[in-house]
Amino acid sequence: MNKKSKMIILIVVILVVVAVATHLFLTPSTIETEGSKNVTDMIGRSLEIPASVDNIVATSPPMTTVLYMIAPEKLKAVNFQWTDDELKYVPGQYANYPVVGGWYGTQDGSYEEFIAAEPDLIIESIDEGGDGDLSTVKERQEKFGSIPVLAVNDTTDVEKVGESITFMGEVVGAQEKASQLNDFNNKYLDMVHERSSKLADGDKKTVYYAEGDDGLQTNPSHSAHGQLIDLVGGKNVADSANQGNTTSGIQVSIEQVISWNPDIIITNDKEFYSKVYSDNNWAQLDAVKNKEVYLSPQSPFKWFDRPVGANMIIGVPWTAKVIYPDDYKDIDMISATKEFYSNFYHFDLSDDQAKQLLLDSGLKESNL
Incomplete structure (x- = not known):
C-alpha cells in the first residue's frame, strides 16, 4: 500500500471517529444497551432508564401538563382531579388517569400510589440552580427504589420552558x-x-390580577403567577416595589383596589367573575364600568395561571389581546385556539366552540 493510500484511509478513519463522537455529544442518551440507556438529567446526574419509556408519572402539575401535551399515551397518572367542565375538553381515552397527588403547593403526594401506577420513569421538577434540588431528588430516588427519577428544570416560566420541553421530548421519544x-x-x-x-x-x-372568590388576593409584578401581565407589557398595579419586594401572593382590601383603579382586571375565579359586574364596591372601578374584566379560559388547563407552566403558552396571545387589542389585531384568536387545542390538548374544536371559549372569557367579538 503506497503512502497516498495510507493517508486516505487515515483521513476516513478520523472522519468516522469525529462523526460518532459528535453524535454522542449531541444526544442526551450517551450510552445505550439493549433495553436501557444512560441519560444525564438536568441536574447533572447520570442514570439508567428504559430504552423505550412507555409509562411516566411526574411529581408536579407543570411537568404533568408537558407530558400530557407531548405524549399523553405515556402518562400514567395526574396530580389532581379534572373537574367535569375540564373533562369536556379531554378525549375519552385520557379522562381516567389515576390521581396520585404530588409535591408542590399541596404536598400531598403518596409514594405508594405513585409506585402503584407502575411507571418506568418519574419526572421531578427542580428549580434551576436551587440549593435543595439534589437532596430532594436523592430523597425521591431513595423512596422510589429501582424506579429512576429524572430531574428536569422547572417549567413554570413560559419564557424558559422551551429547554425543558425539548429535553422531555427527547427522553420520551416525542421530539417532533x-x-x-x-x-x-x-x-x-x-x-x-x-x-x-x-x-x-x-x-x-x-x-x-384578582384571585379568590372575592377578588382580594393578588400577585405583584415578577411573580410567576402574574407573569403574563409583565410579559405583554401591562403594568401590574400590585407592583412588588410597593409590597416589600415580595413575589408571593398578597391579601388586599377593596379600598386598595379602588385606589389603584386599574384599566383592566384579569381573574381565574369563576365565582368572582360571575358577580363582579353586580357588586356595588367593584362598580366604582373603571375596569368594571368599561367592561374590561376578563376570566381566563379554564379547560382542560387554565390559560393564565394555576398551574403555571406550558398551559400558559396559549395564554400569551390571549393576554396580549386582552390588554392591547388594538396592537394585536393580526392575531386570529379563533385559529390560534383551535391550533393549540388540536396539537397539544388532542382535542379538535369547531369554530363555534373556540369562539365561545373566547367570548366566555370576556373578549369582545370584534377582538377575536
Whole structure:
C-alpha cells in the first residue's frame, strides 16, 4: 500500500471517529444497551432508564401538563382531579388517569400510589440552580427504589420552558411534538417581546390580577403567577416595589383596589367573575364600568395561571389581546385556539366552540 493510500484511509478513519463522537455529544442518551440507556438529567446526574419509556408519572402539575401535551399515551397518572367542565375538553381515552397527588403547593403526594401506577420513569421538577434540588431528588430516588427519577428544570416560566420541553421530548421519544409546541410558543413570545419593548411607560395599561372568590388576593409584578401581565407589557398595579419586594401572593382590601383603579382586571375565579359586574364596591372601578374584566379560559388547563407552566403558552396571545387589542389585531384568536387545542390538548374544536371559549372569557367579538 503506497503512502497516498495510507493517508486516505487515515483521513476516513478520523472522519468516522469525529462523526460518532459528535453524535454522542449531541444526544442526551450517551450510552445505550439493549433495553436501557444512560441519560444525564438536568441536574447533572447520570442514570439508567428504559430504552423505550412507555409509562411516566411526574411529581408536579407543570411537568404533568408537558407530558400530557407531548405524549399523553405515556402518562400514567395526574396530580389532581379534572373537574367535569375540564373533562369536556379531554378525549375519552385520557379522562381516567389515576390521581396520585404530588409535591408542590399541596404536598400531598403518596409514594405508594405513585409506585402503584407502575411507571418506568418519574419526572421531578427542580428549580434551576436551587440549593435543595439534589437532596430532594436523592430523597425521591431513595423512596422510589429501582424506579429512576429524572430531574428536569422547572417549567413554570413560559419564557424558559422551551429547554425543558425539548429535553422531555427527547427522553420520551416525542421530539417532533416538543418542537411543535416550542414553535408555537416562540411565535407569540417573539411577537410580544417586539411590541412590548416599544411601549412607553406612560402608554402601558394598568392591570389587576384578582384571585379568590372575592377578588382580594393578588400577585405583584415578577411573580410567576402574574407573569403574563409583565410579559405583554401591562403594568401590574400590585407592583412588588410597593409590597416589600415580595413575589408571593398578597391579601388586599377593596379600598386598595379602588385606589389603584386599574384599566383592566384579569381573574381565574369563576365565582368572582360571575358577580363582579353586580357588586356595588367593584362598580366604582373603571375596569368594571368599561367592561374590561376578563376570566381566563379554564379547560382542560387554565390559560393564565394555576398551574403555571406550558398551559400558559396559549395564554400569551390571549393576554396580549386582552390588554392591547388594538396592537394585536393580526392575531386570529379563533385559529390560534383551535391550533393549540388540536396539537397539544388532542382535542379538535369547531369554530363555534373556540369562539365561545373566547367570548366566555370576556373578549369582545370584534377582538377575536
